[in-house]
Amino acid sequence: MNHKTLQIHSTDNVLVALQDLSAGETFDHKGIIITLKESIPAKHKFAINELKKGDQVFMYGGIVGKALSIIPSGAVLSTQNVIHEAEDFGEKTGDYQWDAPDISKFKDRTFMGFHRPDGQVGTGNYWLVIPMVFCENRNVDIIKDAFLEELGFGKPNPFKKMVREMANLYKSGQTRAFDSVSVETMVETTEEKLFENIDGIKFLNHHLGCGGTRTDSQALCALIAGYINNPNVAGATILSLGCQNAQSSYMEEKLRLINPNFNKPLIILEQQVEGTEQKLLSRAIKETFIGMAEANTQSRESAPLSKLVVGLECGGSDGFSGISANPAVGYAADLVVALGGTAILSEFPELCGVEQELINRCVSDEKAERFSTLMRLYAAAAEAAGSGFDMNPSPGNIKDGLITDAMKSSGAAKKGGTSPVTDVLDYGEYVNTPGLTLLCTPGNDVESTTAMAGAGANMILFTTGLGTPTGNPITPVIKISSNHKLAERMPDIIDINTGFVISGEKNIQQMGEEILEKVIKVASGEEKSKAMILGQDDFIPWKRGVSL
Template sequence: MNHKFLQIHPQDNVLVALTDLSAGEVIEFEGKKITLKDTVPAKHKFALTEIKQGSFVYMYGSVVGKSVSTIISGAVLTTANVKHEANSFSEKTETTGWTLPDFSKFEGRTFKGYHRSDGQVGTANYWIVIPLVFCENRNVEVIKQAFVDELGFGKPNRFKSLVQQMADLYKTGKKEQIETLQVEEFVEVSASKIFKNIDGIKFLTHQGGCGGIRQDSDMLCALLAGYINNPNVAGATVLSLGCQNAQPAILKEKLDAINPNLDKPIILLEQQKEGTESNLLSQAIKQTFLAMAEADQQERQDAPLSKLTIGLECGGSDGFSGISANPAVGHVSDLIVALGGKSILSEFPELCGVEQELINRCVDYTIAKKFSKLMVDYAASAEAVGSGFDMNPSPGNIKDGLITDAMKSSGAAKKGGTSPVVDVLDYAEYATKPGLNLLCTPGNDVESTTAMAGSGANIILFTTGLGTPTGNPVTPVIKISSNTKLAERMPDIIDVNTGGVISGEKTIPQMGEEMLEHIIKVASGEIKSKAQLLDQDDFIPWKRGVSL
């Protein structure tokens, strides 16, 4: 790889700057000299040849934009001279072949997980407390305050200590010393844990369950059912008010649809039946404690890597994400699929322009048709409220080189590797087929990771070029940096750095294999992801409808 610029695909008419390039600098590409007309920041693109007004811009071999004005060779691409444009798609026209990666290094390898009676294996062992309606959020918070510290899951609040020190200095007239105070490095405390085989008790509050359309309540119940069924969950305490749209019967219906033989302990309490708040809370706390004591009896045991279900996510993406982090994650996905496991690719607005490729990778026409319909319906619903996929790139994306949704999507789709698509899932449907699954979610980071855990992901790989503190309550989230500068600037949130791909020190397969080794350690409980260490327990259900 040239370490100053890169052509991603032979059909591309733009080059990507791998480092800052100066106006007037002369570069050589395939024997042709190009004088840069503008300063090109790293991660941004410049024209390889003249792109006439109204012509397509190509990256990854796909259409990622259309020129608003003529862009001369060596000129930088911006939102002023390029607008969103993407390849169209139709029905399945062919079946794409797949060459399996070399997975011999991982044949026979295992991780230590929690075996469930339905054959799933957890990479963690959590108890969850969930409300069926937002009216119960306060009661959930009271249970949280009662449990976390007393069970040894709490962590010292470094910043509370900082405020105490500042207050002491202020009261003693030493305000000028406040600027010199240092925050202590975080040290995980686990020696006081009461339950040695439980990784934590998690509290999934939300703003749904009533007040919206019935479909939103049904969807919320389906999502919560997925969390209860997730292999990383030992059992659940469910609080219901009683009169809300999201009824316990609907939750049970959704659980039966996912797993009719589910035998996990579920404690369900209804406030309007229990009477006083004190009675509700005391019953919830006592029953939860005793159930957790039973769940604590289960220990980690060896499991094949085929028991891994990997969620594939990106957030805070930059111009390097589609070159380093996302393809490396795609290689991991292909390895997991080759080993008999599952992977889940979501964020449908970030598949704009690569639909035909994914359609042709679908194993049959029914699955391809479902994907096409979900994409069309989603795009139409966005346009109906005055938006569209073309508005997907965030200010941070644009600043770091992703100036159109198709450009962002073409790189984002690399997380899905090259394996066949075995199933297409609507939001809150559970992944059951080994192989690559497509899951309909928004591009919003937390809504998407929330959905993947609800569809059974027991590990989530999260690539980022700008840095984002997203985590999940029940599924370990492993953060992957697209560039070394980010990994060095935000080491508290980054687990794996793929910047070596940009510098030429690592290949995509090498990086993918290193990542899988890291996954095995996290899945076995040998190490925790940075998101786990920071208690980044983000949970936001997707609300598709309006409020009534």
């Protein structure tokens, strides 16, 4: 890789600017002399040879767009001269052969995790408090207020002191002194935890469970069941009103389907049975405390890396994500799979244009057909709602060089590495097969990470080029920057910087191995990711239907 431009694949007809380029600069690309017609911002693409109206644009070796007008050699690609276009897909062809990575550095490595009776191993030990319906959010909040500080799980809020100082200045008429007020760096609480083997008690509010379609309520029940079954969860308290669509009994059915031998403390209380809020809350708090005391008897023990289930996510992507952070995560995912572990690739709208490649990587025609069906159904639903996958790129994506969905998807899919696809799951289903699993979720960052944790992910790798403050309540999220500038500008949310790939200081293999080393440390409880330190506990179930 030179330090100014990159042709990702030999068949691509565009180059990526690795740094800001000036109009008039000249490049010799394989004997083709290219003179820039305009300044090209870093991360954006420009034509190698002239593209005529209707010509297809190729990146990563595939179609990512179509020219709307003549694009001269050396001219930038933009939303004004390129629209989304992607290759169609059909049946699985050929027998996929995988060149697995060298795992000699990791084959005898282990992590320290929490072994569950069903054979899963957690990278954390959390207690959950979840409502079956939004009506119980207030009661969940009351329990949260009662537990966190008393058990030593509270986090200091430095902004309270800031507001207090400003209030005092306001009272004394010194409003001009506001600029002198600053906030202290956020730090973790140093208060001693009562339950030393419990990593936290997490409270998951949401706005579903009633007033929507039965399908959405059933999906919510499946999601909650997945969270309870996640190996990072020691036990759970479920609050139900009683009359809502998302019945706790249906959630229990989903839980038995996921795990017939489920054996964790599970407290389910219905307000319409208990009576007053005081009775409900008193019982919930007492039984939760007892359950947590039981969960505290568990401790970390050595586990093989084959017990890792790693979710793969990207958000706030930029024009470098597909050539640095995503392929580095893909290499780490390949290492996990080669070690006998599991990786989860989701965000189906961001697989548009790479479907055939993934279909051909499926281990069976049945898996390939299911992926194809889920993709077509999702695309049709988006179009029926007046949208489509072509509308996926956000303003931030476009500003930083991802101008079509196929362009964004081609880079996003690199998170999935190169291993065979061993399973394909719909939203709310639970991972039970080692290897690479495709999970149907939206491209929405939090809806996707929420679903992966519900599918059993005990770690999540999250790449970003623009900066995304996202985490998960029960599954550690490791945030990976695609470029140096982001890592320097937002060090509070970035764990690993793969900008070294862009600057030529490290390669994809080196960064992938560095990512796996970080995974092992966080999985063992030796380190916390930035999302964990900041308490970024994001939880948004996917609402697919209408409200009724």
